[in-house]
Amino acid sequence: MNREKRGLGRGLSALMADVSVPEQGNPPRAAERRIPIEQISPNPDQPRRRFQEADLTDLANSIREKGVIQPLIVRPSPGRDNEFQIVAGERRWRAAQMAQLHDLPVLVRDLDDTEVLEIAIIENIQRADLNPVEEAAGYRQLMDRFGHTQERLAEALGKSRSHIANLLRLLNLPPEVQSLMIDGRLSAGHARALIPTDDPLKLARIVVEKGLSVRDTEKLAKSGPAPAQAKGGRSNDSDKDADTRALEQDLSANLGMKVAVNHREGQENGTITIAYKSLDQLDELCRLLSLTPTAGTI
Known part of the structure; x- marks a missing residue:
């Protein structure tokens, strides 16, 4: 039987409670059972591929002292009796092996491959050591693979929509600039x-080399090389201050279309340009602009 198109996961509230790290002061979720560690295997489709050895060593030392506090989420391994596949908690499983534990606390869930991937991505997004590019890539996966919107992700994951939108914009930067973020530089x-900017990689290298602050970086981005000013009094992107560019980005994220704000210097007027890529976007824009006003408004 074909599954109906789901919302943000089946029983997301329960799954999020399983995956989320308990807040300070709250007890960890109780395990349903303990399973021998040799009966547990990682998910081969786990999107997280890198595990820092030093972090695993620290976690293993903590496990030797306190045990595994937060249970793993597992599912019955497809086609294998009495074996289980990790849905969330591979880092704890690896560290537990280093600590030479014989069994692990688990929550057993009956999940299909799509739900397992969805939970794995959500778990990765919640990691404290995630860099901005990895977090943005997680949001993009959830949107592209499962059709989720920024608003629904923000609500389900307890994030602001602007936080998600700002991170997603980072994926528009060249891979070399993203690598500088991944490396923490x-x-x-x-x-x-x-x-x-026209050449973000060139400017990024200057920022790293000179150790510029964010404010200095904004000034550098504004004063960098730019094409000639367009006719009709429009400002180039490089002529715009950080507030105007941020406003453009927020409007673009809200509408899902590219928005340009062109404010005439020294005046209180200007223009807003909205670019649509399809007739569907045009229809949506017309719908938004023609919404019935509330009573008492003009």
Whole structure:
């Protein structure tokens, strides 16, 4: 029987409670059973591929002292009797092996491959050591593979929509600039200032080499090389201050279309340009602009 198209996961509230790390002061979720560690195997489709050896060693030392506090989420291994596949908690499983534990606390869930992938991505997004590019890639996977919107992700994951939108914009930067963020040499704040520039990689290298602050990076982005000013008094992107560029980005994220704000210097007027890529986007824009006003408004 074909599954109906789901929302953000089946029983997301329960799954999120399983995956989430308990807040300080709250007891960890109780395990339903303990399973021998040799009967547990990792998910071959786990999106997280890198595990820092030093972090695993620290976790293993903690496990030797306190045990595994938060149970793993597992499912019955497809086609294998009395074996289980990790849905969430592979890092704890690896560290437990280093600590030479014989069994592990688990929650057993009956999940299909799609739900397992969805939970794995959500678990990765919640990691404290995630860099901005990895977090943004997780959001993009959830949107592209499962059809989720920024608003639904924000609500389900307890994030602001602007936080998700700002991170997703980082994926528009060249891979070399993203690598600087992954390595920790460039912050998300620095990178956001480079998004509207013509050569973000060149400027990123200058920022790293000189150790510029975010504010200095914004000034550098504004004063960098730019094409000639367009006719009709419109400002180039490089002429716009950080507030105007941020407003453009927020409007673009809200509408799902590229928005340009062109404010005439020294005046209180200007223009807003909205670019649509399809007739469906045009229909949506017309719908938004023609919404019935509430009583008492003009």
